[in-house]
Amino acid sequence: MARVELTAQRGKIEARIGEDTVLFKSSGAESEVGHxxxxxxxxxxxxxxxxxxxxxxxxxxxxxxxxxxxxxxxxxxxxxxxxxxxxxxxxxxxxxxxxxxxxxxxxxxxxxxxxxxxxxxxxxxxxxxx
CATH class of the missing domain: 3.30.300.20 (K homology (KH) domain)
Structure with a gap:
């Protein structure tokens, strides 16, 4: 089983994968950090x-x-x-x-x-x- 927890706030989207935090971009969340x-x-x-x-x-x-x-x-x-x-x-x-x-x-x-x-x-x- 694969599992990811994600939190999205205006300007920031973070995914927790195991012990790591991965940052994502999104025009909808006005986030420019990450990929x-x-x-x-x-x-x-x-x-x-x-x-x-x-x-x-x-x-x-x-x-x-x-x-x-x-x-x-x-x-x-x-x-x-x-x-x-x-x-x-x-x-x-x-x-x-x-x-x-x-x-x-x-x-x-x-x-x-x-x-x-x-x-x-x-x-x-x-x-x-x-």
């Missing part, structure tokens, strides 16, 4: 993908040294959302082209965030606290 929530979606995708690939490489004994990922998301309105994401990946290490393609396929198949974004969330429940 846009869409940037965190891209960061979550890249970090999940990279971690998945490293785990697989370790299990298979592949000499993966570094993963470099650049992500861009196209934000559109009607409804407001990220409509498309482009992810460029570079694997560093003494790897063959076939091993790099294998790592890419594993990352695409096993990354939790990528699976969530591609397939959508089945249920989102919102309710008021008393």
């Amino acid at each position: 846009w929530p869409t940037e965190y979606i891209l960061a979550a995708l890249g970090s999940c993908f990279s971690g998945t690939v490293f785990s697989y490489a370790r299990t298979k004994g592949l000499p993966l040294e570094k993963v470099m990922v650049a992500l861009e998301g196209e934000v559109v309105s009607g409804p407001s959302r990220i409509a498309s994401i482009t992810m460029e990946v570079e694997f560093l290490g003494n790897l063959t082209r076939a091993e790099k393609e294998q790592l890419l396929a594993v990352g695409e198949r096993a990354c939790t965030v990528m699976n969530t974004l591609k397939r959508g969330v089945e249920t989102i429940v919102t309710r008021l606290r008393d």
Whole structure:
């Protein structure tokens, strides 16, 4: 189970993730500190993908040294959302082209965030606290 607590006040949005506090921007809350929530979606995708690939490489004994990922998301309105994401990946290490393609396929198949974004969330429940 993943859990985040968030507090939003005019000019400041804070999310508590474990022991860390993360700051977000929002035009609606007039907040200019931190990053846009869409940037965190891209960061979550890249970090999940990279971690998945490293785990697989370790299990298979592949000499993966570094993963470099650049992500861009196209934000559109009607409804407001990220409509498309482009992810460029570079694997560093003494790897063959076939091993790099294998790592890419594993990352695409096993990354939790990528699976969530591609397939959508089945249920989102919102309710008021008393």
